[in-house]
Amino acid sequence: MIGKRFLAISVALLALLTLPSLSWGEAKYVFFMIGDGMSTAQREAASLYLGSPTAMDSMAVRGTATTHCLDSSITDSAAAGTALATGRKTNSKVVSMDPSGTKPYETIAEKASKKGMKVGIVSSISLDSATPACFYAHQKNRKDYYDIAVQIPKSGxxxxxxxxxxxxxxxxxxxxxxxxxxxxxxxRYVRSLEGFRALSKDDLPLVAVTPILTGGASMAFDIDRREGGPSLAELTAKGIELLDGPEGFFLMVEGGKIDWACHANDGATAVFDTLAFDQAVQVALEFQRTRPDTLVVVTGDHETGGMSLELAKKDRERFVSVIDRQRISYEAFDEITLSYRRSTAGKGSLEKLLPRIEKAFGISWQELSTVEKESIKKAFVESMKEPKDRTKGKDFSRLYGWHDPLSVSLTGIIGARGGISWTTFGHTGQPVPVTAEGEGQDLFSGSYDNTDIPKKILTAMGMEHRNR
Ligand SMILES: [Zn+2]
Structure with a gap:
């Protein structure tokens, strides 16, 4: 009898207690920030370089998410993007659809848009690439770039x-x-920097492409960024300025080339792109501090390269000096190698290219070991051949992946000097850290599946019942 009454009172009390929490405490401004290929080591490397934790690693709550997809323990960015955007697992290459590529899965961005919120999609790589595509498009194959891009106006x-x-x-x-x-x-379509900086709310909806594009229609690596190219942080700040309003917004920001740098095992380039991404996170966190009804969530879609760091304190100086001495990315160095091969018809000498190597990577030939010199000589021979004439087989791909042999042999050697090592040119199945701050932050502690992340964000947005 008493037990029953107690239960009834408890239930009533619980209902009273939970009611208000449904009407207040909803994240109205949501930042979902994804470092492509970014897991613990990539984040640690950026902090190690700074000498203090990055903005994303100083956030209030930290959790861990799995990354595997339906058909593989090692995901690609399409299946991972689908998990993060829709809360559903799918097969590699599929963009926010079921594994057969016939049924679209509704994305968190579409849900936010339906609710009347403003939606922004920002990426340092092409807007039709897998991660951004997973938020606004539905396509069986991520490589159908054109069919993905034409879905932009349909997204609203x-x-x-x-x-x-x-x-x-x-x-x-x-x-x-x-x-x-x-x-x-x-x-509206904008391509110039002045045009971009002059944008106002009246110009929405819009597509702004950075004036300087490098390989794959991507923004230049931060280490190579020249005058005239806005940073990822600036694109994020502009997004806030334009999307801010009483209806709230959902802004996805991807640091897409952390992945590319790690595919090429280029530690310095990965560190600078991770820091550029972190500056975008900083912009979001500054906004959060003035608007408590904001949620900032930062994660990676998977890990790339099997990156690991020695992380011995006494070695920080060595790590920083190696990173600082590198002047350009592997991508920019690829161009130097390519133009040298073309101008010499593949008959140039390594000696002639050495000053460029020394300048780009901050090493002198004299300080290299015999083994390192031999591997650079071997790679140079391959790089002077047309790609179709290069040595075939497992040993070749184990050494260079699908990259320019000279570039990746140099990034590997340089990285090793700074205590950075790699296990692959591809992705790994490692879990990724998730950090969160703001409204609903506590939902993100603990270990969970990557498909839980958008569900948690929706819960924080008050769009689904709390089912912790
Ligand atoms: Zn990748």
Whole structure:
């Protein structure tokens, strides 16, 4: 009898206690920030370089998420992006659809848009690449870049900014230009820095592509960023300025080239791109401090390279000096090697290229060991051949992956000198850290599946019942 009454009172009390929490405490401004290929080592490397924790590693709550997808323990960015955008697992290469690529899965960004929130998609790589695509498009294969890009105007989202388009006129270059389709869809298209900086809320919806694009229509690596290219942080700040309003916003920001740098085992370039991403996180956190009803969530979609650090305190100086001495990315050095091969018809000498190597990577030939010199000589011979004429087979791909042999042999040697080592040129199945701060932050502690992350964000947004 008493037990029953007690239970009834408890239930009533519980209902009273939980009611208000449904009407207040909802995240109205949401930042979902994804470092592609970024796990613990990538984040640690950035902190080690700074000598203090990065903004993303100073956030209030930390958890861990799995990364595997439906058909593999090692995911690609499409299946991982689908998990993060929709809360559903799918197969590699599939963009926010079921594994057969027939049924679209609704994304968290689409849900936010439906609710009336403003939505922004920012990436340092092309806007039609897997991670950003997973938030606004539905496509069986991530490589159908054109079919993905033309879904931008259909999304109804408000702010797209970052890299350009990989196939603006389709695979064969004969389809109507993507930019025209976007403009006819009612979007403003901006390509100049002045145009970008002058944008106001009246210009929404819009697509802003950075004026300087490098390989794969991506923004330049931060280590190579020249005058005229806005940083990821600036794209994020602009997103806040344009999307801010009483209806709230959902802003996805991807640091896409951390992954690329790690694919090429280029430690210095990875550190600088991770720091550029961290500056974007800093911008979001500064906004959060003035608006408590903001949630900032930072994670990676998977790990790339099997990066590991010696992390011995006494070695920090060595690590920093190695990172600082490198002047350009592997991507920029690839261009130097390529133009040298072309100008010499593949008959140039390593001696002639040495000053460029020494300048780019901050090493002198004299300080290299015999083994290191031999591996550079061997790679140089391969790099002077046309790609189709290069040595085939397992040993070759184990040494260089699909990269320019000279670049990756140099990044490997340089990294090792700074205590950075790698196990692969591909992705790994490692879990990724998740950090969160702001409204609903406590949902993100503990260990969980990557598909739980968007569910937790929705819960924080008050769009699904709390089911902790
Ligand atoms: Zn990757």
């Amino acid at each position: 989202f408000h702010y797209f900014a970052g890299g350009g388009f990989v196939r603006p006129r389709g695979l064969k270059g004969v389809r109507p230009d993507v930019v025209g389709i976007i403009e006819r869809g009612g979007y």
